[in-house]
Amino acid sequence: MSNPPSPNSEVDSHSQQASSVEGQSAPVKKAVDRFIGRFLLRSILLVVTAATLLDIYQWRYGELNIFEPRGEASKPIPLAMDGGDPYLRALMRTISASESNVPRPYSVIYGGDYFRGWNQHPDDCVYIPVGPNTGNCSTAAGRYQFITTTWEEQARKYHPDQPKVLFWRPYPFDPTSQDVVLHRWLADNYEWGVDLSKLLREGQVERVLEILSPTWTSLGYGIETNSMSAYLPNIYWEMLDEELTAIAPVDPAVVQPATTGGVEADELEPDEFEPGEPVQTYAEDWDSEVTDEPGEAESTVADGAAAEAGTLKDGLAEIAGGSRKLLDALFGR
Secondary structure, eight states: OOOOOOHHHHHHHHHHHHHHHHHHHHHHHHHHHHHHHHHHHHHHHHHHHHHHHHHHHHHHHOSOGGGOOOOOTTSOOOOSSOOSOHHHHHHHHHHHHHHOOSSSGGGBBTTSOBOOOSSSOOOOOEEOOSSTTTTSEEOOBTTTTBOHHHHHHHHHHHOSSOOOSSSOOOOOOOHHHHHHHHHHHHHOHHHHTSOHHHHHHTTOHHHHHHHHTTTSTTTTTSSOOOTTGGGHHHHHHHHHHHHHHHHOTTOHHHHHHHHTTTSOGGGSOTTTOOTTOOOOOOGGGTTTOOOOOTTOOOOOHHHHHHHHHHHHHHHHHHHHHHHHHHHHHHTTO
């Protein structure tokens, strides 16, 4: 006759079963916790690394200037900046007619090629093949062909985006920054020893161009004049007509000083001038002459399209390569 199981033996049996289940689930739980922990850690590292790469890419390339608005090479395009002195704005467009007479002036470098990214001055030293500086190289870039040292010097004084002390980065070289730096520079009477805007309002365009010619030698009084130099005074008056019309389109009296080339209308004979008559600037011929003089960037629409395609392709390839290396490093492949 068998003895009935005691209550204590049943308790011991349940305890053993529970211990066995816990013993089996412990490794699984640890494995799950380990997997979740690694997954979260790698996710955090991936997000941080991706953000860092994007920041580095933005710092290196800035905005993709291949999408810069395209103008016509035969006429200086409007400025990227808003506001400012219309007389100085017209002068800026006149300078660019001689220095960067191409469809995308803000992205051109000396010689006619294009740089990519507006995060800083490209600082590419291009060999000078002809002229008084043959054998040297030029870092001139952008709409106003700033050389690197001139850009850094003027940007420290006039750039709209001054760097922070703890997080210094190069001065952005985007179109608006190029415009603002030059406008503020031209408006600084101390820099030039004279009020350029006042001279322009008095119609002394040639004198202003002569004052600026040591800085931009293609303006007609320097050592490197080009095919545009002789047209610059007339170009200025046409640009001023546009600038004044843009701010006072319904007031012919405001536009009149520009159309007369700095001469008051009452000083002309009736047959010589009619209010509102534009100055003949032969704009259709501006881009038709070929010059071997340095300082005048020459390009074609086909060159611009090729530069755009190469820029985008190179940038995407670099990003893809960096991403693959990052993923391989994170997941141990």
